[in-house]
Amino acid sequence: xxxxxxxxxxxxxxxxxxxxxxxxxxxxxxxxxxxxxxxxxxxxxxxxxxxxxxxxxxxxxxxxxxxxxxxxxxxxxxxxxxxxxxxxxxxxxxxxxxxxxxxxxxxxxxxxxxxxxxxxxxxxxxxxxxxxxxxxxxxxxxxxxxxxxxxxxxxxxxxxxxxxxxxxxxxxxxxxxxxxxxxxxxxxxxxxxxxxxxxxxxxxxxxxxxxxxxxxxxxxxxxxxxxxxxxxxxxxxxxxxxxx
Ligand SMILES: O=C(O)CCC(=O)C(=O)O
Numbered sequence: 001x002x003x004x005x006x007x008x009x010x011x012x013x014x015x016x017x018x019x020x021x022x023x024x025x026x027x028x029x030x031x032x033x034x035x036x037x038x039x040x041x042x043x044x045x046x047x048x049x050x051x052x053x054x055x056x057x058x059x060x061x062x063x064x065x066x067x068x069x070x071x072x073x074x075x076x077x078x079x080x081x082x083x084x085x086x087x088x089x090x091x092x093x094x095x096x097x098x099x100x101x102x103x104x105x106x107x108x109x110x111x112x113x114x115x116x117x118x119x120x121x122x123x124x125x126x127x128x129x130x131x132x133x134x135x136x137x138x139x140x141x142x143x144x145x146x147x148x149x150x151x152x153x154x155x156x157x158x159x160x161x162x163x164x165x166x167x168x169x170x171x172x173x174x175x176x177x178x179x180x181x182x183x184x185x186x187x188x189x190x191x192x193x194x195x196x197x198x199x200x201x202x203x204x205x206x207x208x209x210x211x212x213x214x215x216x217x218x219x220x221x222x223x224x225x226x227x228x229x230x231x232x233x234x235x236x237x238x239x240x241x242x243x244x
Contacts, residue, residue: 120154127181
């Protein structure tokens with residue numbers, strides 16, 4: 001799928017699946033490193049678990065391995081976020097999201113900080129997400145659910161309601177999904193006996209406060225070797241005047 005086709009689908013449905021956007025080597029390296037990090041954080045304590053302790057997030061991936069620095073700035077990912085959020089868009093957070101066996105479905109929602117916005121929301125995006133698929137999605141293993149076109153409704157989902165037009169993403173290990181941050185989405189119930197892993201590369205407009213302060217958190221060695229694109233994503237071009 002070329003860039004124009006991807007944008008057309010993104011604008012129509014609020015999401016697009018980029019088939020085979022990672023090489024098998026990249027997907028394997030991301031999965032291995034992310035599994036290592038999740039296990040190490042559990043062992044060390046202080047890990048972030050949720051959904052009754054059956055699911056886990058690992059935060060701040062930019063600092064946790066060079067492979068993440070490379071993968072967050074894939075041109076095919078960045079060009080779609082720039083389409084949605086402007087050429088100067090920044091990284092808001094980059095996390096592992098591991099849905100363990102027996103996890104219930106996550107709540108259907110739209111992304112931070114849209115809950116705090118006046119409604120109705122405009123259809124223009126203020127934030128947008130990227131799903132790096134590291135395990136084949138199946139209907140049983142917690143594949144991400146999404147309501148196509150929901151970003152045009154101007155408000156979030158009602159958590160008490162079921163939506164007939166909700167679907168589960170059909171994607172395989174190595175695919176990347178980009179979606180408009182106002183698209184209603186959530187993780188599926190994991191009825192399988194294996195965990196389901198994705199990465200979430202979350203972006204926002206340059207004038208907004210990111211979910212994690214990438215500018216302050218980035219380690220000096222990450223900044224020292226950062227490409228101009230990564231530096232911009234970390235917020236180096238988006239700081240307000242610092243003259244005293
Ligand atoms: O893991 C998923 O499938 C979706 C996760 C999600 O929506 C979130 O963490 O905000």
